[in-house]
Amino acid sequence: MPTPRLRFAPSPTGYLHVGGARTALFNWLFVRKHGGQFLLRIEDTDKARSTEDSTRAIFEGLEWLGLDWDEEVVHQGANLDRHQQDVGRLVARNAAYRCFCTAAELDERRNAAEARKETFTYDRRCDRLSADEVARRVAAGVPYAVRFRVPDGETAWDDAVHGVIAFPNKDIDDFVILRSDGTPIYNMAVVSDDIAMRITLVMRGDDHISNTPKQILLYRALGADVPEFAHVPMIHGLDGKKLSKRHGATAVGDYRHQGILPSAMVNFLALLGWSPGGDREVMSLDEMVELFSTDGLQKKAAIFDPKKLEWMNGQHLTRTPAAALEPLVTPLMVEAQLATPDQLAARRDWYLALIDLLKVRARAVGDIVKQAGPYFEADIPYEEQAARQHWKEPAAAADLLRLTREKLASLEPWTPEAMEQALRELAEQRGVAAGKIFQPLRVALTGMSVSPGIFEVLVAMGRKLALRRLDNALRWLDQGPQAA
RNA sequence: GGCGGUAUCGUCUAGGGGACUAGGACGGAGCCCUCUCAAGGCUCAAACACGGGUUCGAAUCCCGUUACCGCUACCA
Numbered sequence: 001m002p003t004p005r006l007r008f009a010p011s012p013t014g015y016l017h018v019g020g021a022r023t024a025l026f027n028w029l030f031v032r033k034h035g036g037q038f039l040l041r042i043e044d045t046d047k048a049r050s051t052e053d054s055t056r057a058i059f060e061g062l063e064w065l066g067l068d069w070d071e072e073v074v075h076q077g078a079n080l081d082r083h084q085q086d087v088g089r090l091v092a093r094n095a096a097y098r099c100f101c102t103a104a105e106l107d108e109r110r111n112a113a114e115a116r117k118e119t120f121t122y123d124r125r126c127d128r129l130s131a132d133e134v135a136r137r138v139a140a141g142v143p144y145a146v147r148f149r150v151p152d153g154e155t156a157w158d159d160a161v162h163g164v165i166a167f168p169n170k171d172i173d174d175f176v177i178l179r180s181d182g183t184p185i186y187n188m189a190v191v192s193d194d195i196a197m198r199i200t201l202v203m204r205g206d207d208h209i210s211n212t213p214k215q216i217l218l219y220r221a222l223g224a225d226v227p228e229f230a231h232v233p234m235i236h237g238l239d240g241k242k243l244s245k246r247h248g249a250t251a252v253g254d255y256r257h258q259g260i261l262p263s264a265m266v267n268f269l270a271l272l273g274w275s276p277g278g279d280r281e282v283m284s285l286d287e288m289v290e291l292f293s294t295d296g297l298q299k300k301a302a303i304f305d306p307k308k309l310e311w312m313n314g315q316h317l318t319r320t321p322a323a324a325l326e327p328l329v330t331p332l333m334v335e336a337q338l339a340t341p342d343q344l345a346a347r348r349d350w351y352l353a354l355i356d357l358l359k360v361r362a363r364a365v366g367d368i369v370k371q372a373g374p375y376f377e378a379d380i381p382y383e384e385q386a387a388r389q390h391w392k393e394p395a396a397a398a399d400l401l402r403l404t405r406e407k408l409a410s411l412e413p414w415t416p417e418a419m420e421q422a423l424r425e426l427a428e429q430r431g432v433a434a435g436k437i438f439q440p441l442r443v444a445l446t447g448m449s450v451s452p453g454i455f456e457v458l459v460a461m462g463r464k465l466a467l468r469r470l471d472n473a474l475r476w477l478d479q480g481p482q483a484a
Numbered sequence: 485g486g487c488g489g490u491a492u493c494g495u496c497u498a499g500g501g502g503a504c505u506a507g508g509a510c511g512g513a514g515c516c517c518u519c520u521c522a523a524g525g526c527u528c529a530a531a532c533a534c535g536g537g538u539u540c541g542a543a544u545c546c547c548g549u550u551a552c553c554g555c556u557a558c559c560a
Contacts, residue, residue, distance in 0.1 A: 011560060013560085043560070045560080046559075046560065049559095049560085099558090101558095102558090103557090103558060106557085106558080107557095110557090114485090117485065118485085119485065119486050119487090119556085120556090121486095145558050146558095147558095162489075162490095165488075165489080166488095167487075167488070168487085171486075171487050171488090171556090172487090173556080175557090176557080176558050177558095178558085179558040180558060181558080183558090185557090185558070185559085185560090186559070186560050187560095189560095190560090205554095206489070206490090206553090206554075207553085207554050207555075208554090208555090209488060209489060209554070209555075210487075210488055210489090210554070210555040210556075211555075211560095213488095231489085233489095233490085233553095234553075234554080236553085238494095238495080240552070240553085241553090242553080242554090268496095271496060271497080271509095272496070273496090275496085275497055275498070277498070277499090278498065278508085279497090279498070279507080279508045279509075280508095281496090281497090281508080281509060281510095282509095298496095298497080299489080299490060299491090300489090300490050300491065300553090301490075301552090301553065301554095302495090302496065302497095303495060303496080304495095304496095305494095305495050305496065305510070305511085307495080307510060307511055308495075308496065308509080308510045308511080309510095310510095311509085311510055311511085312510085314522090314523085318522095318523070360522060360523055361521065361522045361523080362522090363522095390520095420519095423519095433519090434519060435518090435519050435520085436519095437519080438519035438520075439519065439520065441519085442519075442520065448520090448521090449520060449521080450520055450521040450522085451520070451521075452520095452521085452522085453518095453519070453520085454519055454520085455519090
């Protein structure tokens with residue numbers, strides 16, 4: 001087997017779509033598994049729809065996902081000369097011919113055929129023109145397109161995911177390969193570029209299956225080796241239709257901003273249409289490289305389920321070390337005005353421990369920040385629901401909180417074990433369930449009825465801040481909401 | 485319409501002639517753990533599209549039907 005050379009060839013007409021990202025991922029996994037090169041080609045021949053911004057978005061998306069590419073990025077638009085030369089070779093070899101039919105004439109004939117409920121196929125009338133006539137029209141400056149003359153027979157290939165697929169050539173029209181303005185049609189440009197890039201395996205979406213016989217015919221006519229093909233399934237939305245804007249976020253950048261980890265995104269995308277076999281689900285990129293095989297590629301379209309992505313993200317969040325999460329979390333901490341980068345850096349060990357404490361309960365990066373407020377200096381609000389439920393009778397609640405404060409103020413050492421012992425003792429003395437101490441304390445400390453274990457909260461908060469929060473809560477309970 | 489592709493729980497999938505009473509995961513319901521919420525553990529509901537073959541035996545192989553998807557441009 002020659003060294004594998006695969007490519008990802010997006011059109012820069014929007015942002016990096018999750019479908020494209022997944023196709024890129026499969027290409028990348030194949031190359032990193034078997035060795036070889038993963039190349040990037042920007043199909044920017046459609047100048048009207050291509051933008052610099054979306055090209056950059058594609059690079060950023062791939063980089064974020066960790067899909068690095070080899071060699072220089074190829075811009076299809078820069079290869080116009082070669083595309084035209086290849087068309088010229090096909091005409092010279094008599095594999096293609098000039099067609100003087102205008103778009104308007106073609107439309108008319110197509111409509112007429114449709115009206116008669118017939119399938120329109122180009123009738124090759126221009127292929128029957130004499131050489132003299134063709135020369136005469138060319139000399140006269142009559143505009144022409146170039147059509148590929150589809151030979152008789154059948155075109156088939158052994159697809160790496162579908163097995164043998166065959167098309168009778170009679171069902172393939174003599175398709176245009178060069179427009180009358182001299183620019184190549186998609187199939188022509190792709191084949192010309194894939195030959196030039198020495199691509200050995202074309203792995204792309206299965207919406208290209210019916211382009212493949214045309215492309216194979218082109219390779220052969222050009223005298224080039226035909227590469228292998230692997231057509232991977234599409235991604236659909238929850239309603240079973242092709243994934244589009246109305247299904248919500250479709251750009252990988254959207255998920256990045258929602259707080260999805262790249263490792264989770266890549267893991268989730270890989271499982272949409274590929275399986276390592278067995279029950280493996282949560283995997284790192286390295287593990288996927290290890291396990292990847294085209295045998296595990298699915299034939300049917302997969303539906304994008306955001307719920308499972310969230311779950312997957314939660315899994316990756318708990319497995320990712322705090323030090324790796326920190327660069328993602330810190331900007332959000334700063335944005336939420338909880339602390340400055342310098343303050344966080346000054347007590348990095350404490351900060352990393354806090355991230356470890358909160359990440360277990362997070363499904364998005366931002367969830368860590370949402371829970372982080374109580375551990376920083378600024379005063380906290382009390383959730384109405386929490387206060388109502390756990391501070392039902394203010395006087396009694398204040399009473400218990402005061403005793404709790406006393407215990408904590410003098411507690412030595414400041415450890416979960418000591419805290420637990422002291423507070424359970426208190427509960428016993430007062431003849432109440434331990435939860436009757438813990439829950440009101442949780443509200444005083446965090447303002448919420450949900451948090452990590454209460455002793456973990458106390459440790460992360462530190463004695464000084466914890467006592468201050470208790471004092472604030474007591475003032476609130478004694479004097480009403482205004483006093484806090 | 486023509487051509488091509490696909491078809492296992494709601495969703496992602498395991499499965500490649502007998503190990504299938506069809507397994508796992510998400511989501512749903514419930515229980516356990518427990519100071520709350522997550523996490524974790526356990527349990528439950530939930531699928532081989534349909535019809536014919538082939539075979540001693542079919543989710544697995546073949547054919548047809550149906551449904552869905554794609555292509556059918558001087559779009560990509």
